[in-house]
Structure formats: C-alpha cells, structure tokens
Amino acid sequence: MLTGPRTEHDHGRRASRVRALVGMFANVGAVLAGCATPDRVTPAVTGDYTQLSLPDGTQIIPPSGTAPAAPAAPSTCGALASLRPGPSVPAGPASPGRLVADILARDRLIVGVDQSTNLFSFRDPSIDTLEGFDVDVAREVARDLLGDPAKVEFRLLTPAGRFDALEKNQVDIVAQTLTITCQRAERVAFSTVYLEAHHRVLVAGGSEISGPADLAGKRVCAAADTPSLTTIQRIQPQATIVAVPDWDDCLMVLQQRQADAVSTDDAILAGLAAQDPTLQIVGPPLETEPYGIGINKTNTALVWVVNGTLARIRADGTWTRFYDRWLTVLGPVTGPPAPTYRE
Template sequence: MRSDAMPLRAAILGTVLVLAGCGSGAGTGAGAADPPPSPRAPLEVGVPDPVLVPPPVTPPCDPRRNLTPSTLPKAGAMPEGTTMRAIQNRGFLEVGVDQNTRMFSAPNPDTRVLEGFDIDVAREVAEAIFGDPNRVRLRVIPPGQRLDVLVNRKVDMVVHTLTITCDRWQQVDFSSGYLEDSLRLLVPKNSPVKSLEDLAGQYVCVSKNTTPERRVAESKARVYEVADRTDCLVALQEGRVAAVHTNAALLAGLAEQDPLLKMVGESDLNEVSAIAVPKGETDFVRFLNATIERMKSDGTWQRMYDRWFRAALGTGTPPKTTYSG
C-alpha cells in the first residue's frame, strides 16, 4: 500500500469507507461471507519502528483525587486577579480541541461546525465564565501536541480526550475527571484477535504521544504510529495494521464508519479524561472542578453523555473524584 493513503482524514467523517481489495473487505450482497483477512503489510521499506523514550520517573498520583472546587462566582463577574478574570477581560475562552473524532469533536455534516462531547464541555466552561457558551474560540490541535500548546501557553485549556497520567501531571495541571473509559481494540469482524496479547509481532495503530502507544510499545506487538487517530481507520481498512488500540469511546466513533469492524478486549486499565490547563493555574483548576460538579448535579453531564455516547456505549455515569486541599 502507498503511504499517500494516510492523509484521508476529512473524507471519512460521517461516511462508511470500504476500500476494495484492502484489509476490511466487503461482501458483494446481503449475506455475503466475509473474505479472509489480507496479508499484514509492513511499514514502508526503510522506515524503522518508532522508538519511545522511557517515561520519566514521577511520583505516584491518583487520577481520581483533585483540588477542592471553589464556589462558582456569578457568570460575567470573575474575581479580580484570577485566571478566569483574565479570560473574561480578553472576551473569549481559547480551547485546544480535536476535529476528527466522532462523538467527541468533529464537524457537523450539515453546518461543518465542530460538535461533540468535548465541545459541549468547552461551551459549559465558557458559559460559567461569561454567561455565554458561544464565547469560546476553538483551536484544532493534533493529539501529539496537546501538552505542547499548554506548556507554551497557546491556549487557556485543552479538552481533547486527554487522559490523566502521573508524568503528564508534571507538565500540566488537570481538572477532575469528566469521562472514564477503558482501553480496547478495533479489528476486522473476521479477526480472531481478542486481546493485545494476541497481536505479537503484528502492527497496532495508535496516536503519537498517547497512553495506548506506550502500552503497545511495552507489549509484544509493533507500534504503528500516526499523528491523528482517524488515520488508524484507513490503515486498518487497508490491512496495514492488525488492530487499532485506544479508548472504547474513541473506537466506537471509528466503528460507526465501517460495519466490517468490531471492538474486542476488555481492559482493566480504566482511563480518566480531564480538562488540562497550564501548570500552576490552581485557581482555574478549582473553578473547573466546580463547573464539572455543577454539570454532574444539575443533570447536564448526563444529558451530554446520553446524546453522544449512549447509543454506542450504553448507559454511563460520571467519574467520581475525591477532593482535598
């Protein structure tokens, strides 16, 4: 397969992409049997497998513990000297988001405006600051740059299915969790794979600089690294990889686009996604925690979950956080 198939991100949003003669295959009519899996093609000749730098040694942390929420001030009246007041004075909240992940952040097929669970979270924060959910400026960033834009203070916060990890906590600060999920695999329906252990020696597609990437690198499978997770769908359909590995909710968005794919594997490694902000902005963290708790208590979180995830993932409840400090 040619490597120029990789950039087909935008074309696969909201559609079912079936590539004739590639890894997924397609039946020729109702009830047609699935064809046998295609041979697993290696990466392009001369391109070595990515080498991951070992993670830094960091103190242990608990993703389900966070700073005690502040009392929410009246929208449009943020306290002087706070991070929120600086954002209010500027007139808009700048948020790093994705643009290719169905149910989280992707263009509406009719309006082309970004929508999804992450976008709704960002709008709730803008509502809490300004009293207007539209006072948000979305800045699209690839998964591998989610921390960079915060370290360099290019955005106020990132809402981008960013999992809390101890090493990331050394670079940025996190709010309390707004979504909890497990890691799973996406494979062709005729694949015998049930877990990561079944993929020894085979390529597994992951986004760069993510926790699934490190998990694959530490297994006997081989890392197929992409900048954007939607490239994994094309790689899987073309037979360049045997599986895609990431959070179940993200995989559900990919699986919706191709009925010849399925999710497998149950991970005991639950991941908690949270809003990330530049390091040291503890006043903003407490404000975000208060906003998230308000969303949980008034039913906003549940309405958002049911709208975006219930059909694909079933019923869900918000993650629980222990607050202190």
C-alpha cells in the same frame, strides 16, 4: 485570427471538422484495440500492506520484545485529586488571577481540541462546526465563566502538541480525551475526572484477533505521544506499532490494511467503529483511562472554575444528557465519575 462573431455557417463547418476528426480517431482506436491485448478490468494485486503509503508523520516502532514496567497509577501520585471548586466567575479585581483575567478581558475561552475524534470532538460536515461530548463540556465552562456557551474559540491540536500549547498559554484549556497520568500531572494541572474509559482493541470484522494475545507479530495503530503506545508494548511486546498523528489516521490505515488492529481507549475506538460498521471492538477491558480537562499549572483560578462547571453538570443532569447524546454506544452508566478533591 477571428475578428468578428462566428456566423451560423462558421459553426456548421467547425462541427463538420470535429465530427470528421472524431470518426478518424475512432477508426484508429478500433484498429489498435484489435491488435493489442486488452487490459485487466481489475489490476493484479502484488505485495502487501507494508508497501502502501502511510499518513505523513507516521512512525513504525518495532517490537520491544520485553514488556516495559507499568507506570505508577495516577491514584498513587495524587494526580486524580484536583482543587475544590471556587466561584463560578471569580469576583473582584485581584481574585481572578492574571490568566483568568485575560479570558474575561478577551470575552472568549480558547479551547484546545481536535476535529478527528468522533463522538468527542469532530467536525460535522452538514453544519461545518465542531461537535461532540468534549466540545459540549467545554461550552459549559464558557457558560459559567463568560455567561454564554457560544463564547468559545476552538483551536485544533494534535495529541503531541497539547501540552506545549497549555504551557505556552496558547489555549486556556484542553478538552481532548486527555488521560490523566502521573507524568502528565507534572507538566499541567487537571480537573477532576469527568469520564472513565478502558483500553481495548479494534479490528476489522472476520479478523483472527480476539484480544491482546493475538497482537503478537501484528501491526497495531495508535496516535503518537499517547499512553496507548506504552500500553500496547506492555500488553503485547511482540507487536509492531504504527504511530500516527491523529486517531482518524488509524481508521484509514486499518481500512487500507496498513495495520491489523487499533488499540486505545474504548471511547475513542467506539467513535472509529461508528464510522465503519465492518469494524468491531474485541477483547476484555484492560487499563482504566481517566479523562480530565488540562489547564496551565499556574492557572489555579481556572481550575476552580472548571471543577465548578463539572460539579454543576454532574448535579443538574447535564452530564447525563451529554452522555445520552453521544456515548450510549459505550453502554449504560450509573452516572458520572465521582470527583476527588485535594484537602
């Protein structure tokens, strides 16, 4: 045990011992290298992608064999028609309703999003904040309701957790590429449609897959608890579905050849393709996917406010500005979808 500082002589002796040991190990290594067969620079590849580890929570859904019946279109059940806009900020002690009053009292809007849907809601690593089309729309709701677009608290949700969070009032709204369906409209309220996407297919460059017919016998990735799962089963019942927790998981499994394709809304696929130039969207546009903002079914006053915000950003050019900032990869549009209101 050393009880005082090392001297220059001590350091010199220690360095000599280290050099001697290094030389000894080098000689031993040389002898062993001469006797052993050198390893391959690149390990041999065996097996196929099914042997790789998939993201936690992934489910493999085997081919259904028979295409399920198509669900009722949201236009047939009235799901696309929402409440007419009310005042931007409800006035008077009784008019806001309990849930809107809670938002005004806490002075911030709690918004359910994710951080893995590129172009819509994703974390920008350069500034460590959430960005995207849906994030910008949510901030406009906060501007109209609370007077400041910064008064937003974002809570990260998986696709499977969105509706429970709304029903339990853990979030005020969900802005998360949320497709309006008849089944979903039984659980939550929706705003008017603020964007229309179309179901398509994403593959790696050079893939033999050019459309839904080529998905037979292939593994197709989709996020769990989304309409994309049943859409894939309808358009190609002979496909195996790789159901993952989030859309960025689909990007990973496609890059690692754990799936042959991803199939969902072209808006989401464009965000995946923007992160990897070797990927491409193929095939014709399939089913239309109307996006709405999800709101607790009892929070009528907040539906008024959200629809008021959507009406304003359609009219004043804000919607177009957001589209031009984030979504030009989807191609030119004539403008935002026209709203449909319940009489």
